[in-house]
Amino acid sequence: AVHGLDRGRRCDHHRHGSHHRAENRHLRLRALDGRSDRGQVQRVCRRTDPQSLTDPAAVTADALLESSAQRIAAAFAAYNGEFRAITRRAKSRFEARDWHGSQQDAVERIDLYDKSVNRLVEGMRAHLGERSQDRHLWQGIRNRFHSRTAGLPDAAFARTFFSSVSRRSLGTVGVAPELEFTGEDLDPLEGAGANPEVTEYGFRGDLQLLFEDLLGDLDLRCPWINFDRSVEHAVQDIEAALNRRPERPRLLHIKILRPIFFQSTRAYIVGHLATEAEILPLVIALQHTERGLFIDAVMLDEDDISIVFGFTRSYFHVDLERVVEAVVFLRQLLPRKPLSELFTVLGRAKQGKTERFREISRHLESSDDRFVHAAGERGLVMVCFTLPSLDVVFKLIRDRFPPVKNVLRQDVLDKYRFVFKHDRAGRLVDAQEFKRVRLPKARFSPELLEELAAETAETVHLEGEDLIFDHMYIERRMMPLNLFLRDAPEEAANRAVLDYGQSIRDLAHSNIFAGDLLLKNFGVTRHGRVIFYDYDELCQVTDCRFREVPVATSDEDEMRSEAWFYVADNDVFPETFLNFLAFSDAQRQLFVHSHGDLLEADFWRGIQRRVREGDILEILPYRPRRAVSSDARNRL
16 A cells, blocks of 8 residues: 655654554444445435334335335344444453453443344334234235345345344244245345455565554554564564465565454454465454553464454454455455354354354255264263264253253353353353254154154154254364363373363453363364363352362261262362363373462462452463563553
8 A cells, every 4th residue: 555654754653652544534334235324224214104103004015014124124224333333442442451341342242132133023013013923924024125135235134133033023933935034135245345444555575664554554542662663573473474485475465454353352453465376364463551552463374363263252343344345355364264153253143143054054955964963972961963064063951950960941041141241262162042943854863863852852843854943052063072082192182181271271261160170071173272162060260169178087087978078059179170080190190280270279269369359361362472571461
């Protein structure tokens, strides 16, 4: 990009603080057709007489269809506007280092979709009156809404919103194409062109000058600790990456998405490098401490960036005019990541969920293998099954739990909902909740059908040739840790043991205690990361009482098979953890050497104290490559 700036003046400016060329840039809120929310609401409502919006008896059939479609379009515009308003707060939160405010915004934004849909469902019932359950009428509203959204940016998301409203209004089971949007009508990339919000920086022989421009264009009101040093870090890392190629390719340009990506305590610049030979992904992590802003890491490896955009992380807050264009751009950087996960990680969880089910449906049409039990030990709370040719797991809550599990069905639902809203810290799988799912019975193995009939009859029903699942969770499939350790080479197994301890530590730092630490409740991803996925005994660290095991005062107490002292429901004895972990002797020694403090009550009480005092304990999705100083890093 040619900016027409005097280099000497520009560099001098950076030495004295951050350059804010975009400081006064006007931020416009777009929804549906790219106009402002207020304008959108006026556009969708202005052609209808006010009475037609409140009295269905006073309108013609056509006017009722039009007013209903307009109501839904206006509600979506309002939702989308509020979603983006919350998202835009991330910038000021980062600038002010208001990490607790960021956490509150994340929960508020997650809750917003259901609140908006439920409010509209109630409004549509009042609007349609006795015809609120008229499926023929809803079919007409669907067709009218389709016409109104044709050709608009992110039309698929508007139609997903409509489908949520129609399904909840009518209690749709399975898929009803005449009442919601599926197939071609819900193409997630509809309208995607070549117009992502990107800036291109051409390489003219001096990478340092390029990065002075790139970093100088950031719209952040944060002083740099040392702007020149940050430029140097970026240049060094990129030069090293290019030099590792067999024949160093010539750099052509760098493209970045203009909106900054915010997640937890970090901001990210996302883009790619174009060389004569290939396109390299580029993600730059920025940290803001009390002293100022600096580059914390430069990532140019697909695997590293995939973890940053992973299904175990909290959603990004990034204000995008056209989400679909950003997804297309990100797909170039992460070609192995499903579209559903890209939409989800950008905060469009409902659209990601819809696309996930579309992916499953398309896969069923092109495959013939059967659903079978998922690998691993049989769960006491969940029935877990999978399709061998598809990398997802389906989880159903059993009708009854054995006495050893002191939980109710509602407790399990509450735990999964809690995880959905909580910072997953890269260690909790994103389990998507589905209701009234229809799957062909013929695709299920006899053994699985037998268990479903015996264990989930209250939520799984036979209807014709299909099984109807009233409720289920779908999540990415991983290799259970206990099976991984059994079959993996020694070096890989040892890395998994160490990362298992790190996952417990990371969860603790996010105020999560897994509860059941058995290896079977953890999985290993393709990146070798250990992830927790069994939530029925999960709780907050601050809700536990961590204790040392009392010393026995007599031989009789010492010989008892059960605890001779009182144990409350929330009592936890960390020194006993190792007794339940099926490690080999060598793995046990490795775990104790690296993570022995996890077996001490003092460690957990220390975490409790810090969380209660309001400390933000970071769990980064990358390994920092640069640091101003350990002091700067720890003062958050």
